[in-house]
Amino acid sequence: MLGIELDRTGGLSLRRQIYQVMKQAMIQGRLAAGEALPSTRELAHALGVSRNTVCEAYDMLIAEGYAESRQGAPTRVVAGLLLDAAERVQESPQTPKRVWKTDFRTGQPELRLFPWPAFVQTLHRCADGLPLSQLGYAGAQGLPELRGEISAWLYRMRGIGAEPKDIFITAGATHALHIAAELLTVFGHHMLVEDPCHSGILQTFLQKGYNVYPVPVDSQGIMTDAPDEHAGAPVYVTPSHQFPLGGILPASRRAALIRYARAHNTYIIEDDYDSEFRYVGEPVAPMVAMDAGRVIYVGTFSKVLYPALRIGYAIVPRPLQDKWKRLRTHIDVQNPSIEQASLAEFMRSRKLDRHVFAMRKAYGRRRQALLNGLTDAFGNSWQPWGDAAGLHLAAAFDGMRFDAAFLEEAKRQGIRIALVDSHCIVKGRHTDKLLLGYGHLTPEEIQSGVERLKALVDAWRVK
Amino acid sequence: MLGIELDRTGGLSLRRQIYQVMKQAMIQGRLAAGEALPSTRELAHALGVSRNTVCEAYDMLIAEGYAESRQGAPTRVVAGLLLDAAERVQESPQTPKRVWKTDFRTGQPELRLFPWPAFVQTLHRCADGLPLSQLGYAGAQGLPELRGEISAWLYRMRGIGAEPKDIFITAGATHALHIAAELLTVFGHHMLVEDPCHSGILQTFLQKGYNVYPVPVDSQGIMTDAPDEHAGAPVYVTPSHQFPLGGILPASRRAALIRYARAHNTYIIEDDYDSEFRYVGEPVAPMVAMDAGRVIYVGTFSKVLYPALRIGYAIVPRPLQDKWKRLRTHIDVQNPSIEQASLAEFMRSRKLDRHVFAMRKAYGRRRQALLNGLTDAFGNSWQPWGDAAGLHLAAAFDGMRFDAAFLEEAKRQGIRIALVDSHCIVKGRHTDKLLLGYGHLTPEEIQSGVERLKALVDAWRVK
Numbered sequence: 054m055l056g057i058e059l060d061r062t063g064g065l066s067l068r069r070q071i072y073q074v075m076k077q078a079m080i081q082g083r084l085a086a087g088e089a090l091p092s093t094r095e096l097a098h099a100l101g102v103s104r105n106t107v108c109e110a111y112d113m114l115i116a117e118g119y120a121e122s123r124q125g126a127p128t129r130v131v132a133g134l135l136l137d138a139a140e141r142v143q144e145s146p147q148t149p150k151r152v153w154k155t156d157f158r159t160g161q162p163e164l165r166l167f168p169w170p171a172f173v174q175t176l177h178r179c180a181d182g183l184p185l186s187q188l189g190y191a192g193a194q195g196l197p198e199l200r201g202e203i204s205a206w207l208y209r210m211r212g213i214g215a216e217p218k219d220i221f222i223t224a225g226a227t228h229a230l231h232i233a234a235e236l237l238t239v240f241g242h243h244m245l246v247e248d249p250c251h252s253g254i255l256q257t258f259l260q261k262g263y264n265v266y267p268v269p270v271d272s273q274g275i276m277t278d279a280p281d282e283h284a285g286a287p288v289y290v291t292p293s294h295q296f297p298l299g300g301i302l303p304a305s306r307r308a309a310l311i312r313y314a315r316a317h318n319t320y321i322i323e324d325d326y327d328s329e330f331r332y333v334g335e336p337v338a339p340m341v342a343m344d345a346g347r348v349i350y351v352g353t354f355s356k357v358l359y360p361a362l363r364i365g366y367a368i369v370p371r372p373l374q375d376k377w378k379r380l381r382t383h384i385d386v387q388n389p390s391i392e393q394a395s396l397a398e399f400m401r402s403r404k405l406d407r408h409v410f411a412m413r414k415a416y417g418r419r420r421q422a423l424l425n426g427l428t429d430a431f432g433n434s435w436q437p438w439g440d441a442a443g444l445h446l447a448a449a450f451d452g453m454r455f456d457a458a459f460l461e462e463a464k465r466q467g468i469r470i471a472l473v474d475s476h477c478i479v480k481g482r483h484t485d486k487l488l489l490g491y492g493h494l495t496p497e498e499i500q501s502g503v504e505r506l507k508a509l510v511d512a513w514r515v516k
Numbered sequence: 517m518l519g520i521e522l523d524r525t526g527g528l529s530l531r532r533q534i535y536q537v538m539k540q541a542m543i544q545g546r547l548a549a550g551e552a553l554p555s556t557r558e559l560a561h562a563l564g565v566s567r568n569t570v571c572e573a574y575d576m577l578i579a580e581g582y583a584e585s586r587q588g589a590p591t592r593v594v595a596g597l598l599l600d601a602a603e604r605v606q607e608s609p610q611t612p613k614r615v616w617k618t619d620f621r622t623g624q625p626e627l628r629l630f631p632w633p634a635f636v637q638t639l640h641r642c643a644d645g646l647p648l649s650q651l652g653y654a655g656a657q658g659l660p661e662l663r664g665e666i667s668a669w670l671y672r673m674r675g676i677g678a679e680p681k682d683i684f685i686t687a688g689a690t691h692a693l694h695i696a697a698e699l700l701t702v703f704g705h706h707m708l709v710e711d712p713c714h715s716g717i718l719q720t721f722l723q724k725g726y727n728v729y730p731v732p733v734d735s736q737g738i739m740t741d742a743p744d745e746h747a748g749a750p751v752y753v754t755p756s757h758q759f760p761l762g763g764i765l766p767a768s769r770r771a772a773l774i775r776y777a778r779a780h781n782t783y784i785i786e787d788d789y790d791s792e793f794r795y796v797g798e799p800v801a802p803m804v805a806m807d808a809g810r811v812i813y814v815g816t817f818s819k820v821l822y823p824a825l826r827i828g829y830a831i832v833p834r835p836l837q838d839k840w841k842r843l844r845t846h847i848d849v850q851n852p853s854i855e856q857a858s859l860a861e862f863m864r865s866r867k868l869d870r871h872v873f874a875m876r877k878a879y880g881r882r883r884q885a886l887l888n889g890l891t892d893a894f895g896n897s898w899q900p901w902g903d904a905a906g907l908h909l910a911a912a913f914d915g916m917r918f919d920a921a922f923l924e925e926a927k928r929q930g931i932r933i934a935l936v937d938s939h940c941i942v943k944g945r946h947t948d949k950l951l952l953g954y955g956h957l958t959p960e961e962i963q964s965g966v967e968r969l970k971a972l973v974d975a976w977r978v979k
Contacts, residue, residue, distance in 0.1 A: 054672060054673060054675075055671065055672055055675065056671065056674075056675025056676075056677075056801070056805075057675075058675075078671070083671050083677055084668075084671070085668065088668060089866055091672060091869065095869065095873050098873075127866065161652065164648050164651045164652055165648065167651065169646075169651070173643045173644060176639075176643055176854070177640055177643070180636045180639055180640070181636060183632075185627050185628065187824055188627045188630065188632070188822035188823070188824050188825075189624065189627055189822065189823050189824060190823045190824070191824055205547075205548065205551060208518065208519060208541070208546050208547070209517060209518050209554060210517060211519075212517075212518065212519025212520070212521075213519075214519070214546055223848075224687065224848040224849075224852075225848060225849055227845075227846065227847070227848055227849050228847065228848035228849070231846070231847050231848065235723070253845070253846065256842075256846050257846045257847075260698070260843065260846050338519070338521075342519075359651035359652065360651070360652050360653045360849075361650055361651050361652060361653070361654055361850065361852055361853035361854075362651075362852060363848070363849070363850065363851065363852040379719075380723065382690075382716070383690065383694070383716065383719050383720045383723050384690070384691065384694050384720075384847075385686075385687040385688060385690055385691035385694065385826070385848070386687075386688055386690050386691070386823075386826070387824065387826070388826065389687075389824055389825060389826040389852060389855055390824035391639070391824075391854065391855065392852055392854065403552055403590065406554065406558065410558050410561070
């Protein structure tokens with residue numbers, strides 16, 4: 054304990070050895086200011102010495118001003134002892150963050166409107182009543198109650214008829230894609246992906262040694278008229294709201310993908326990352342509702358609740374389920390239990406439905422504020438891409454060519470924004486487009502952001 | 517919503533279409549008994565119809581006895597409607613578990629002695645005060661406060677001087693090993709492992725396409741006198757308490773491993789899965805304390821707290837840290853925030869120290885009960901392996917040869933127990949040994965278990 058190794062050959066008294074090691078640790082900062090020392094009983098037991106010996110060592114430390122003791126409280130290290138352990142000094146809680154005047158990054162839900170007190174209330178109740186069995190190893194597939202609620206939710210919200218036994222809880226969508234990618238390596242490390250495609254997700258596939266083959270995307274989503282050059286490779290798609298271009302894939306292309314998967318006995322990964330937020334028109338049925346035998350459907354609560362919840366899910370075709378369970382066990386065993394139980398209860402009591410309903414209205418207003426702002430600023434020289442859904446907008450600006458130098462200038466001016474080209478595998482097709490995340494910004498923040506963007510783009514255009 | 521797609525060409529009234537789809541869903545169980553229907557406001561908005569239309573459809577459902585409504589509560593599906601959806605009927609919360617008379621499985625902490633009320637109190641306080649920034653994406657390395665507490669804890673308990681910036685939070689030890697295995701693929705998918713080695717961890721390496729090379733283990737741990745046949749391959753070891761044989765690796769062998777890693781510019785993975793529980797003697801300093809530049813040290817709170825917490829950590833050598841962060845981001849982004857904040861506070865207030873201290877005494881008594889029981893039952897015909905640490909014991913029985921048929925017979929008699937041979941890569945070296953997990957069993961449960969085992973072994977010996 055405390056790295057104390059006692060020399061019992063009789064040179065120095067045991068109490069002095071303890072005193073010296075601890076004093077040294079305090080000076081070097083390994084025992085930090087304010088830290089409580091172990092109780093004399095614990096330390097005596099750990100070192101195999103009498104409690105008296107430890108008490109005497111502590112008394113010496115207190116007498117010399119290294120530690121202090123108050124009635125009924127543990128003995129603590131005093132402040133101001135550090136001599137040569139600069140590195141050990143309290144780390145700053147976060148590496149200093151750049152302060153953005155406008156932050157248009159994508160994929161950020163509005164946490165300021167999250168009903169944290171209501172969620173915490175649910176959390177408290179669930180934690181208080183958590184059965185002992187849920188503290189132990191409770192299975193890789195996830196809490197049955199939560200799978201049941203997700204099954205009902207998917208039916209209510211999306212018209213998907215998935216049974217709880219086909220739903221696998223994950224630690225978010227990225228995690229689900231990571232498992233799916235491991236699972237599908239049997240198809241020989243080939244993957245067809247949309248181009249453009251979220252650069253982080255591309256990394257998840259590349260990291261696993263996949264050869265990714267880009268398939269072009271138009272305003273409606275992935276184009277399915279190309280010859281099957283890499284026939285048999287699984288396909289990664291975002292049909293409900295293409296990332297980043299925003300298209301909703303037409304039914305005919307969905308059917309073409311399903312036919313492809315059937316013909317080649319392969320699978321489609323359907324990433325439905327933010328389709329809870331759709332502002333106009335009828336929802337289109339997800340591909341998994343067309344053929345659950347050919348589609349791994351991935352959903353997440355990071356956007357509808359909060360990212361640090363780390364709960365997502367996949368609907369997994371039955372022939373893949375055993376292997377999915379095994380993989381999950383060997384990757385990270387299971388999700389923590391508290392969040393699973395709390396989310397299940399939050400869904401059962403319909404608090405999640407109410408939250409999504411409220412956020413859909415709020416996000417819809419923000420989207421409209423962005424559209425209006427851009428039209429006020431840029432008139433007819435810009436066009437929105439994609440459909441009215443999600444938390445971000447792809448916008449094309451006539452005659453512009455955005456590149457790394459533009460990003461650098463934006464950064465200098467305190468504007469965080471992304472290029473569609475950054476998510477492109479084949480570069481150069483979408484250099485006239487910017488990505489604007491608006492979910493986490495108020496209409497006022499959006500308005501001032503658009504004004505800053507206008508000045509930046511105008512200045513860039515002149516160059 | 518609810519998979520309702522309205523036909524607006526004028527055949528059937530909208531309210532009747534809504535009524536029919538919902539009625540069908542209730543009969544087929546997609547809307548389950550007791551489930552609340554969406555509010556009329558929500559559904560009207562989602563379908564783009566007047567609220568009146570939805571109210572009328574609900575009234576029809578209520579009138580016909582499909583749903584019921586009480587003042588101030590949501591309209592709910594009545595019970596007893598199911599006709600042809602047997603599969604959708606409430607899944608049993610767990611697949612029916614075999615009831616064991618004695619369960620000697622390994623790696624199970626005693627959850628009945630876990631101070632859940634104290635932990636929940638901490639959890640409540642932390643959840644109430646969680647800053648908004650911790651609900652969003654908060655970084656792959658983990659909460660700085662928690663890393664600070666782990667740094668102090670490692671120094672207090674193990675004499676390890678790791679700085680918070682070198683500590684990476686993970687979702688448990690398996691997850692840390694999964695990341696380490698991905699990280700070390702640059703060494704060409706070769707790994708030296710102890711033989712025997714935990715079969716689940718072996719799977720984590722094999723799953724990633726590793727060639728694993730077994731290195732024999734004796735009563736002290738991994739043997740380091742073999743020629744370097746696979747020089748350069750990373751080494752996976754459990755030096756603090758070899759799994760499963762229980763040895764504590766002598767300092768000279770530790771130094772030999774460090775020399776090997778230095779000579780070949782490779783890394784040691786030090787898995788310290790249960791060394792908090794050590795019952796006699798001075799603790800040996802972990803290998804990471806000998807050379808933090810060559811050792812990836814993996815620890816977990818699954819055993820000292822509870823498995824479903826899913827928090828572990830790794831001390832990562834600096835040249836590997838950037839890649840570790842990138843990998844974690846692409847695997848599952850980060851840990852949930854609530855558990856991290858709660859554990860940090862549980863450690864800061866020294867509740868964890870008190871719990872470990874109490875459990876060490878309880879587990880020590882249980883270990884002694886097992887040793888006494890086995891000696892009472894088997895006299896001199898058995899020997900314990902390994903040191904007085906951890907939550908399990910490897911025991912050798914003279915003249916016995918335990919195999920799959922023995923396990924089958926044990927199972928038939930309600931005894932869950934494991935063979936050391938099941939964890940062996942090269943089979944046949946340890947067929948006289950059984951593994952007995954005792955941490956989760958009371959002395960009385962241990963005693964009756966040993967009596968059952970005695971009868972089983974004696975009967976098996978005669979055959």
